[in-house]
Amino acid sequence: MKPGGVLLILAAATSAAAQAAPAWTEAEVRAIVAHGPWPAPWTRDPSNRVSGGTAAIELGERLFFDRRLSVNSEIACSRCHLPERNWSDGLPRAAGLEEVDRNTPSVTNVRTQRWFGWDGAHDSLWAQSIRPILDEREMGASAAHVAKLVRGDRDLSCRYRRTFGSAPAADDEKVLVDVGKALAAFQETLASGRTAFDEFRDALSRGDPAAGARYPESAQRGLRIFIGKGSCSACHVGPAFTNGEFHDTGIPFFIRPAQVDTGRHGGIKRLLANPMNLLGPYNDDAKRSSATGTRHVALEHRNFGEFKVPSLRNLALTAPYMHNGSLATLRDVVKHYSEISPDRLHSDGEAILKPLRLTEEETQDLVAFLESLSDGGGNYRRRRFEEDCR
Amino acid sequence: MRALLLAVPIAAAAAAGEACELPGGAAQRIESPRHLVLYRAQPAPLRIGEHFALEFVVCPAPESVRVDAWMPEHRHGMNYRPTVAAQGGGRYRAQGLMLHMGGRWELVFEVRAGGTTERIAQSLRLE
Numbered sequence: 001m002k003p004g005g006v007l008l009i010l011a012a013a014t015s016a017a018a019q020a021a022p023a024w025t026e027a028e029v030r031a032i033v034a035h036g037p038w039p040a041p042w043t044r045d046p047s048n049r050v051s052g053g054t055a056a057i058e059l060g061e062r063l064f065f066d067r068r069l070s071v072n073s074e075i076a077c078s079r080c081h082l083p084e085r086n087w088s089d090g091l092p093r094a095a096g097l098e099e100v101d102r103n104t105p106s107v108t109n110v111r112t113q114r115w116f117g118w119d120g121a122h123d124s125l126w127a128q129s130i131r132p133i134l135d136e137r138e139m140g141a142s143a144a145h146v147a148k149l150v151r152g153d154r155d156l157s158c159r160y161r162r163t164f165g166s167a168p169a170a171d172d173e174k175v176l177v178d179v180g181k182a183l184a185a186f187q188e189t190l191a192s193g194r195t196a197f198d199e200f201r202d203a204l205s206r207g208d209p210a211a212g213a214r215y216p217e218s219a220q221r222g223l224r225i226f227i228g229k230g231s232c233s234a235c236h237v238g239p240a241f242t243n244g245e246f247h248d249t250g251i252p253f254f255i256r257p258a259q260v261d262t263g264r265h266g267g268i269k270r271l272l273a274n275p276m277n278l279l280g281p282y283n284d285d286a287k288r289s290s291a292t293g294t295r296h297v298a299l300e301h302r303n304f305g306e307f308k309v310p311s312l313r314n315l316a317l318t319a320p321y322m323h324n325g326s327l328a329t330l331r332d333v334v335k336h337y338s339e340i341s342p343d344r345l346h347s348d349g350e351a352i353l354k355p356l357r358l359t360e361e362e363t364q365d366l367v368a369f370l371e372s373l374s375d376g377g378g379n380y381r382r383r384r385f386e387e388d389c390r
Numbered sequence: 391m392r393a394l395l396l397a398v399p400i401a402a403a404a405a406a407g408e409a410c411e412l413p414g415g416a417a418q419r420i421e422s423p424r425h426l427v428l429y430r431a432q433p434a435p436l437r438i439g440e441h442f443a444l445e446f447v448v449c450p451a452p453e454s455v456r457v458d459a460w461m462p463e464h465r466h467g468m469n470y471r472p473t474v475a476a477q478g479g480g481r482y483r484a485q486g487l488m489l490h491m492g493g494r495w496e497l498v499f500e501v502r503a504g505g506t507t508e509r510i511a512q513s514l515r516l517e
Contacts (some may be wrong), residue, residue, distance in 0.1 A: 030517060114439075234491050243439040245469055245490040292441045296470040296486030352464050 119267025
């Protein structure tokens with residue numbers, strides 16, 4: 001049976017659930033089914049010639065956990081992207097050599113993204129992977145530092161040759177970019193698993209009431225809010241629960257008195273000024289087919305204070321929330337949207353957000369739904385490299 | 391996540407009375423007192439958050455044309471600025487469009503002809 005053909009009452013199979021679980025209209029079924037299937041099909045990154053390659057993944061994993069990439073040999077990528085914290089750090093704002101201004105985004109499912117970082121200042125995962133290495137407040141290194149490490153370490157140098165087919169180049173920047181591409185190849189493998197929502201979504205899609213009824217009533221009611229009166233799915237849409245774009249959600253963007261985080265506005269400026277963007281010479285896709293967004297992105301005044309719409313998959317594992325980590329719990333996030341003041345949004349911005357005025361029960365239901373988007377975590381096992389690369 | 395629109399025959403009488411065609415399959419149609427626009431999205435159907443191009447013809451052939459889209463209820467347009475390349479004979483290809491949210495959008499063709507600009511729009515709903 002195709003989704004949406006009839007009014008579906010998925011909870012009818014159980015007497016208890018029949019009281020309170022929603023009956024779904026055709027439009028609701030279409031909206032729910034649009035958040036799948038999951039997992040998303042694998043597609044290699046055409047801008048990265050080693051995307052999907054086993055040698056690149058192994059090299060990238062080694063580099064990800066290698067503290068020597070930082071200027072003081074103390075800070076690896078995994079300092080902020082911890083496997084046991086769903087590849088985030090649990091802190092309001094990330095801290096490398098110094099504390100920075102934004103929350104660490106998880107790199108789970110990062111391969112599904114179009115733009116990288118809260119401001120989308122990078123258009124490829126490999127370029128984004130280079131950014132914290134060079135940032136003075138994060139790892140504080142340089143192209144020369146990274147290239148020297150790769151050339152001088154026997155194992156890294158060997159794995160570099162396996163990955164790229166030749167010894168590290170004399171050009172430091174080229175080696176740095178290749179390090180970014182190996183790091184990206186590894187991060188592309190970090191994907192969240194199926195969730196209670198996915199089981200429900202698939203049951204709805206195939207018209208299986210018994211299977212669908214296993215999804216908790218509270219989560220079903222929360223889902224109805226999510227796709228209905230909450231309009232959450234206006235932005236958190238698709239299998240990864242994000243449209244991949246940027247919005248002002250009323251979170252203050254003052255970092256400190258008289259200093260603001262410009263968000264997407266600054267991100268677009270940095271993107272277009274970066275020689276490592278997809279329009280530049282390091283894109284391995286000769287046709288530049290993956291550069292459409294970069295070629296056409298528009299800089300608008302309304303981009304001030306806009307930040308990327310994050311994926312909601314494994315959301316329950318990535319507190320605290322928002323670009324500045326200012327909301328501690330999912331309940332706080334729901335409360336923010338329930339009580340949001342239109343006065344805090346740009347006057348020339350989007351007329352999307354309005355206070356939802358959710359009841360206590362609705363708040364609990366929406367939180368229950370959001371929690372159902374997590375797989376529980378813990379599915380990563382670090383590779384063991386017993387073989388000595390020669 | 392697709393746009394709801396009606397397909398129309400690929401040839402129609404232009405406002406000016408001349409034949410107007412967009413070879414290659416079914417096309418959408420927008421008509422104004424002065425112009426007829428036939429267009430086709432690539433890829434189709436349109437999906438939320440995916441870039442697409444438009445093949446289109448304007449009859450009678452104008453001096454120039456711009457393409458844009460916006461969400462009237464949300465009071466915002468696209469996050470991308472499309473480019474339009476003339477293909478000859480009133481035919482064009484617009485690239486770099488993306489509708490990044492579900493809901494009602496207006497697809498707008500600004501047609502410049504005879505010293506004036508005409509705004510020709512079509513409403514579509516993306517879900």
